[in-house]
Amino acid sequence: MVHWYESSIDRQLREAAERGEFENLKGAGKPLPDAGKDYDEDWWVKDWAAREGATAGVVPPTLAVRREVEDLDEKVGRLRTETEVRDYVGELNERIRKARVGLMDGPPVVLPPLDADSVVAGWRERRR
Template sequence: MVHWYESSIDRQLREATERGEFDNLAGTGKPLAGHGEDYDEDWWVKDWVRREGGTAGVIPPSLAVRRAAEDLPETVARLGAEAFVRQHVAELNERIDKCRRGLIDGPPVVLPLFDADEVVAAWKAARPR
């Protein structure tokens, strides 16, 4: 004798199927979006922009951290004191750490932390004498 266990979720799905609630769903019989295409590592961003109607005015928070990391030299160049540069690097490193731990929404972003001494040295070297 075979005993079959049916969880409450399985039961709900079976009953909904029997009632025909999954018949004629939008997309039935159509291929999945992106089927047969090459993998795109930016799929999440493109899908998000598409869902937002192509007019997304704000990028996902994790991508904003990536952009801030890319813009670090230009950002610190506008700062007038070493203390501000160090503070900016510390705040950016904190945001990067949150991305690494998945505490910031958006696609995964893995960035190295910045060495404040190296950033300060580059900032000093770029300043007019």
């Protein structure tokens, strides 16, 4: 005797197909978008931008914060005083905090706050 198990998801899909909910779907019979292309790590950002009608160069605020942290040395390298560096790190830490608690649009951010003393030490070292 063969016992057949159907998960709840399989059951929901089967029932929807029986009701005809998958008939006449937009794109039926057409190739999948990007089929045959190389994998792009940023596919989801590009998809988001296309869906939201964002213009080129516009990224969600949480991604902008992540990019800013990546470019930190370059940004603080253009600052002239230690006070400017500390102020910048304070402002960036506030944006990181907002991104971490979900007060900004975009994908989740798990960046730790920056240590102003370490950033200042690096800034001094690079200025020598």
